[in-house]
Amino acid sequence: MLKKVYCLLTLLLGLFAAAPAQNPRDQWVDSVFQTLDEDAKIGQLFMIPVYAKSNDNYLEELRSAIRNHQPGGLIIMDGGPVQISQIQSQVRDIAAAPLILGINAANGLGNTLDSTMTFTTPMRMGAIRDDRLIYEVGAEIARQMKVLGLHINFAPPAEVLTATRFDTLERSFGDNRNNIAAKAVAYIRGLQDQGVLACAQNFPLKGLTVVELKKDELPVIQASIDSAETYPYRMMLRAGIGGILTASTEFPLFFEKKRVARKNRFPPSVLSSIYAGQWLRTNMNYDGLVFVNARDIARSSGSLRDGEAEALAFEAGNDMILFPDQIGASIRRIRRLVRKDPRFAALLDEKVRKILATKYELGLHNHKTTPSYEIARSLDTDYARQLQRRLLERSVTVVRNELAILPLRFLEDRKFATVTIGLPAPNTFTDITDKYVIAEHFVASSDSIAELADRLKSFTTIIVGLFADPNNYAPVMEQLARLQADQEIILAVFGSPLWLTSLQQFTTVIEAYEAGPMGQIVPQSIFGALATDGMLPLTVGSYASGSGDVLQSLQRLGYSYPEDVELDGRVLEKIASIAEEAITMQATPGCYVLVARKGKVVYEKAFGHLTYDTLTPVTDKTIYDLASVTKVAATLQAVMFLYDRGLIDIYRKASYYLPRLRNSNKRDFTLKDILTHQAGLWPFLPFWAQTMKGGQYLPGYYDTIASNRFPYLVAEGLYANAAIRDSVWSWVVTSRVREKPVRTPYDYRYSDMGFYILQQLAETMLNQPMEEFLQQNLYEPLGATSMGYLPIRRFPKEMIAPTERDSLFRKRLLVGTVHDQGAALVGGIAGHAGLFSNANDLAKLAQMLLQEGYYGGIRYYRPETVRLFTRKQFDTSRRGLGWDKAAQSDWNSPTSLFASPSTFGHTGFTGTCVWVDPEFDLVYVFLSNRVHPKMTNNKLLSLNIRSRIQDVIYQSIFSYCTKTRPVHDAGTPLAYRTQLETLNSNLK
Secondary structure, eight states: OHHHHHHHHHHHHHHHHHSOOOOHHHHHHHHHHTTOOHHHHHHTTEEEEEETTSOHHHHHHHHHHHHHHOOSEEEEEEOOHHHHHHHHHHHGGGOSSOOEEEEOOSSOGGGTSTTSOOOOOHHHHHTOSOHHHHHHHHHHHHHHHHHTTOOEEOOOBOOOOOTTOGGGGGGSOOSOHHHHHHHHHHHHHHHHHTTOEEEEEEEOOOEEEEEEOOTTSOOEEEEEOOTTTTHHHHHHHHTTOSEEEEOOOOOOEEESSHHHHHHOOOOHHHHHHHHHHHHHHHHHOOOSEEEEEHHHHHHHOTTOOTTHHHHHHHHTTOSEEESOSSHHHHHHHHHHHHHHOHHHHHHHHHHHHHHHHHHHHTTGGGOOOOOHHHHHHHHSOHHHHHHHHHHHHHHOEEEEETTOOOSOOOOTTOOEEEEEESSOSSOHHHHHHHHHSOEEEEEEOTTTHHHHHHHHTTOSEEEEEEOSOGGGGHHHHHHHHHHTTTSEEEEEEOSOGGGGGGOTTOSEEEEOSOSTTHHHHHHHHHTTSSOBOOOOSSOBTTBOTTOOBOBOOOOOOEEOOGGGGTOOHHHHTHHHHHHHHHHHTTSOSEEEEEEEETTEEEEEEEEEBSSTTOOOBOOTTOBEEOTTHHIIIIIHHHHHHHHHTTSOOTTSBHHHHOGGGTTSTTTTOBHHHHHTTOSOBOSOOOGGGGGEETTEEOTTSEESSOOSSSOEEEETTEEEOTTHHHHHHHHHHHOOBOOOOTTOOOOOOOOSHHHHHHHHHHHHHHTSOHHHHHIIIIIHHHTOTTOEEOGGGTSOGGGBOOOOEESSSSOEEOSSSOSOHHHHHTTSOOSSSOEEEOHHHHHHHHHHHHTTTEETTEEOSOHHHHHHHHSOOBTTBOOOSSOEEOOTTOTTOSSOTTSOTTOEEEEETTTEEEEEEGGGTEEEEEEEOTTSSOTTOOHHHHTTHHHHHHHHHHHHHHHHHHSOOOOOOSSOHHHHHHHHHHHHHHHO
16 A cells, blocks of 8 residues: 555655756746725736826826726826836836836937937938847947836837828938848847847738628727838847837728628727737737737727727737826726636737736836936937937938049139028037138128129039028028039038939939038038948939948048046046146146047137236137247158158168268268167257347348249248358258267257258258148148148238247247247248147148058058158157157156057147047047246146147046946847848848
8 A cells, every 4th residue: 555655655756856947937927916805907008108207296197097997008298217116116006916117218218208319200210221220229229218117119110111101200210121120130139148128119001801790799800001111110020129009090991891881980090000910910920029019009999988098909909008198097997808708818828928028028026226326427428429429420311422522632723612501500510610621701692692603603613501491491402413513513502302302403412311410411421431331211303312421431530528538527527727828837828739539529628818918718710829839730741651652761871962961060860869869969059049140130131022033932021032051951961960970970969950961951852941841741731721831921920829929139029930030031931830720620631640651531641651651760769760659667768658659750849739549549649828928838758748638538437448338138230130131131
């Protein structure tokens, strides 16, 4: 007997062991399901709206509705992040089952919530070729939703835009079904890979036939679809979308029998909404959640009683019902159905379990909250803003480029104007254009177009910014189109692509889709700072959907914000306090600081005034005397050009190229030794003193009036003799050199004298004045319009920072003429000093060198030439060929101690510097007039202003690197690329 009992127990234990254990999801679903009474189960079918901006009375009514009816979820309609978090905490304890929270965040949380981010419209997403960016948008929106505890995004929109549905323009990816499908699939995968359920809106049925209609029962329906219109939905279904919201659509109904037609009381808008889910399950084997908008059903049929629309949606087998008008009445109607018919009782249990399982999969079983003090920081991340910026940049569409004008590669032979339509000037569009070229700016109106057309005739290139509907400016557009016969007209459209219908007569057209930040981005596309590969998302007139030229970047400087190039903007704000310290301590009356990284200027700010006793502020157009930065920004550029073309050998003696040196004490000095300041030249010789005696000018050297005999501008109202340059060259040739022991090389000693020689070398080999050569071959092609010698001859005095009030030599305030006495003596054009520039143009030259000789689509030097000249040449000196370098771990370094060994640049006596760090992809420009009013003011040096500012730049890089950035834990770009390629091949 005991043996039989033992065998039975063994058998039972074996059976229990073989039975599969219930998985955690099903366990949780069962545990919650058992706690729900009949009304609470019915309540799970509903999602009710929440208006977080409402008063306390409304919020108490909301709590009461949740307590009494136990809805399955809430739909967030407005409010801010903290309000949403607070509402959740107030209702969480009264919900029998965790509440699923939904929101319409197709463009980002900013679609619905205050103080949150909107990325861009679906229409602009439709213009982006790279669908991986759309995936990133979905993933980032999902991450932000999870910060706020939100679970369903009622997105993406997937309607195919048609000529009769332009009212949905901004809510659509466009009119090409393949593009819409690719965008929609990328978007939902981004959402769902991060644990947020995507619910595509407005799935449409296009044809319904009512087969049978019985009392107290739903009609028997045969449905059909438009295969083209539903194509994107079918692709999303294949991709595993978690939710579909059906559309309420108007179209003719068909009936199998006249009797049925007479008895039918349901309009097609109601039937299409409640039966679409049934069609999806039957024909597409869809097992996700089907949502129905009860508000649409009730609105479409005024004959329905309270709760009837919701009951119809339940009867038709839909899973969740949004916006119930009277949730209490709806629950009562469904309760009667459930108690009357066991089929509906089973259907209710099935739907509730399905909803609970979805809640589990969305993580509602393990609720996590973000502390309110962390919400803002968690939402507004650097990554999110970078993504937003990339979307804007990648959406710019070159709709037409018939003359291949874009991007503008050659600048020097063009005269530019801008014309703004529908917006005052100056504006961001004109300001950024000014960063690239000198342009005259006009505002067009229909009243003034005839006069404006005459004024525009002198310009070769006219960039038009259209900020208003062209139909309201028809005379303006017609006149501008006529100018195309003789001039280049570039039309940038900052508005709806539908405007293109009226603009088909233009040969060069860019579509920006909106204004705002695009005013900054589009000029960068025009001038080649940004690559342009957007495509038109819909067909407009003769402009076909999918069209758009792909233009490569010319690698000109762009303009953005610090985090876009991995700098911490908050750290960069410390620059201001250092600059203000310099001004407060009277180290300089004003200064300008520019920082560029990864090809983009991300910090540029003016501080102070031009002098201590005026109110003229420093601006981005202020031109400064660069002093010894001239050595590398002018003379060295000519020398590099000669070397790059094989016209000189830096290991040869300078006397090989300059015969006058052969009988001098400089006959054996090599170009390399001169460039590295190791030739033994005397550091400085005051040649100007040889033209004066007792504080007075010697006869024959100067005059107060310019003439053939006295052509060289020394200072305002002072001109030097025509023979002075020959005299100075003779003095250089015969000047003394440093002494040294025999058979030992000279050590490093900084000297201006070598650059007198190098200027003479350049002009001899080029057979052209150096300033003309540089202007024609470097500064003008670069678009460095302010850079050059003697700016007083090209620019108003108000644009130029004064330097010293010279009491020894020129006896006046120096404005627009060089501060250095030696350079002034020869008319302001010298190898060691005399160059002027604003910060932006100096940064262009620096960026060209950072890019190893390439800028704006032009190669100025071979990369190996730049590498040779910018690298350290001797172990005993930090110098490159002409360039100064960072001195590692040396407090006397001219740079920040954080600068990499590859850093090169130069400082200037007037309080300037430019530094390029290839390792950090960094350009730093500091310009000031610290020698005003007296050059003996050394506070800029003693306070170490320039290097301290440079320290902050590196600290901002390091700070950014330590920031925690969001990690999208699924759908990595590499894995997603493979998925996307498979999808695209299927679409084709």
